[in-house]
Amino acid sequence: MTNTVTEINTSTGVADDSTPEATITFADFGLDPKIQKAVSEQGYITPTPIQAKSIPHVLAGSDLMGAAQTGTGKTAAFVLPIIQKILRHASSSASPARHPIRALVLTPTRELAVQVAENAANYSKHTDLRAAVVYGGVDMKEQVMILRGGIEILIATPGRLLDHIGSKVANLSQVEILVLDEADRMLDMGFLPDLQRIIDLIPAQRQTLLFSATFSPEIKRLAQSYLRTPVTVEVARQNAAADTVKQVVHMVSSADKQRAIVKILEARTRQGLSRQCIIFTNSRLGCARLSRALERDGIKAGAIHGDKSQGERTLTLDAFKSGAIEALVATDVAARGLDIPDMPCVINHELPFSAEDFIHRIGRTGRAGSTGDAIALVDASEKRLLDDIEKLMKRKLDVRPLPEGNPTASRSTSTQVSPGKMSDPFFYQPYEPSTPAPAVDGAAKPEVKKVGIVPAKPTLGALLGGFKKK
Numbered sequence: 001m002t003n004t005v006t007e008i009n010t011s012t013g014v015a016d017d018s019t020p021e022a023t024i025t026f027a028d029f030g031l032d033p034k035i036q037k038a039v040s041e042q043g044y045i046t047p048t049p050i051q052a053k054s055i056p057h058v059l060a061g062s063d064l065m066g067a068a069q070t071g072t073g074k075t076a077a078f079v080l081p082i083i084q085k086i087l088r089h090a091s092s093s094a095s096p097a098r099h100p101i102r103a104l105v106l107t108p109t110r111e112l113a114v115q116v117a118e119n120a121a122n123y124s125k126h127t128d129l130r131a132a133v134v135y136g137g138v139d140m141k142e143q144v145m146i147l148r149g150g151i152e153i154l155i156a157t158p159g160r161l162l163d164h165i166g167s168k169v170a171n172l173s174q175v176e177i178l179v180l181d182e183a184d185r186m187l188d189m190g191f192l193p194d195l196q197r198i199i200d201l202i203p204a205q206r207q208t209l210l211f212s213a214t215f216s217p218e219i220k221r222l223a224q225s226y227l228r229t230p231v232t233v234e235v236a237r238q239n240a241a242a243d244t245v246k247q248v249v250h251m252v253s254s255a256d257k258q259r260a261i262v263k264i265l266e267a268r269t270r271q272g273l274s275r276q277c278i279i280f281t282n283s284r285l286g287c288a289r290l291s292r293a294l295e296r297d298g299i300k301a302g303a304i305h306g307d308k309s310q311g312e313r314t315l316t317l318d319a320f321k322s323g324a325i326e327a328l329v330a331t332d333v334a335a336r337g338l339d340i341p342d343m344p345c346v347i348n349h350e351l352p353f354s355a356e357d358f359i360h361r362i363g364r365t366g367r368a369g370s371t372g373d374a375i376a377l378v379d380a381s382e383k384r385l386l387d388d389i390e391k392l393m394k395r396k397l398d399v400r401p402l403p404e405g406n407p408t409a410s411r412s413t414s415t416q417v418s419p420g421k422m423s424d425p426f427f428y429q430p431y432e433p434s435t436p437a438p439a440v441d442g443a444a445k446p447e448v449k450k451v452g453i454v455p456a457k458p459t460l461g462a463l464l465g466g467f468k469k470k
């Protein structure tokens with residue numbers, strides 16, 4: 001991993017880079033052999049930077065603010081020490097009273113909740129701790145049964161958890177550790193009132209961990225309200241993408257974007273690169289249209305957006321994972337929390353309206369140390385959005401001129417490119433590392449959006465039953 005980690009104790013303001021990540025191994029954390037065994041079975045050899053820096057603090061009982069995107073290994077960074085800390089409560093007793101909720105992880109979406117719960121199940125599988133997930137949009141009965149049976153680690157989306165609390169099925173009075181995962185996303189989705197209601201029900205004597213891709217002023221306010229002298233751990237630059245992601249912008253007119261994608265995939269084939277990619281669009285309609293258009297162009301494409309039924313989404317995602325689909329066209333909400341390891345390429349068919357969404361989108365690639373390409377197709381009307389993204393990331397993105405037609409093309413001049421001028425190898429040669437870009441001062445103000453909750457994969461419904469994988 002090449003990500004830099006800066007760790008600042010906010011109570012002292014002292015930056016601490018004294019522990020070189022390379023020297024840390026999982027054995028150094030002193031985790032119980034049952035946890036260590038599960039980690040080894042996952043094939044993890046060395047901790048990722050966020051794990052190396054966070055786990056000791058969580059074990060020591062500190063509150064923590066972790067600036068880390070999905071893909072950096074942040075889930076294990078909090079789940080492993082949580083299991084260690086509550087292991088003393090593990091009981092083989094069947095009595096629900098012996099299995100109160102000790103750790104609560106709140107996530108913005110059902111997909112992320114399921115993903116975290118799968119991790120918790122894997123890492124705790126050699127212990128007597130129980131983990132389960134609850135989220136909305138599915139029948140409550142099965143969840144009620146599981147909650148009544150008792151579980152120590154609960155992963156939940158806020159709305160559904162409040163439903164269970166309202167019907168007295170979930171009780172948070174013995175929660176010792178609270179995690180707010182993708183906290184920025186929860187705020188964007190309008191969950192703040194729900195979070196406040198839930199946190200008020202958790203004992204004040206607790207440990208609180210907050211993870212967020214970015215530290216916006218809203219996130220800092222949330223942390224001030226609910227965290228006590230937190231240690232701050234950052235992976236890569238704040239508000240920056242993982243440096244395993246090679247980013248490039250192509251100025252392409254809106255009418256040419258679809259053809260550009262075809263060219264990109266053709267070029268990847270010629271270069272022996274995987275054609276698998278996620279293509280982000282801003283609207284459901286645009287998502288469906290693009291997917292159909294790509295299929296007409298001979299690309300195996302599938303769409304995931306809010307109008308698709310849960311069953312359709314699952315089929316599409318499974319087809320994507322199996323390789324039957326090579327281009328997954330998705331809207332932000334539908335893609336949130338999907339765990340697709342080693343995604344080689346993310347294409348932004350258009351830029352998102354919120355710069356923070358851009359960071360989330362490209363966080364689908366370059367995960368856990370692998371490298372990935374993040375390609376943005378930008379037309380003239382999106383210039384302001386590009387400026388916002390560059391401000392948030394504090395860097396200029398590498399704008400690649402097309403090799404033919406107008407080699408001196410720049411952002412201000414090459415916004416309209418006729419398909420006829422795109423010749424192979426076109427604009428998708430293996431990307432060299434971006435030239436270091438000048439810093440841009442100031443941070444973009446994130447736009448606040450309210451969006452619905454994404455249904456989870458129904459095939460994972462079975463996992464509601466406690467996630468024990470003995």
Ligand code: AMP
Pocket residue numbers: 043044045046047048051069070071072073074075076341367368
């Ligand atoms: P996350 O950021 O938690 O979504 O993790 C991203 C991916 O990294 C997941 O597929 C994890 O299984 C994987 N991962 C987490 N920790 C490690 C590690 N120490 N070594 C290798 N892979 C890891």
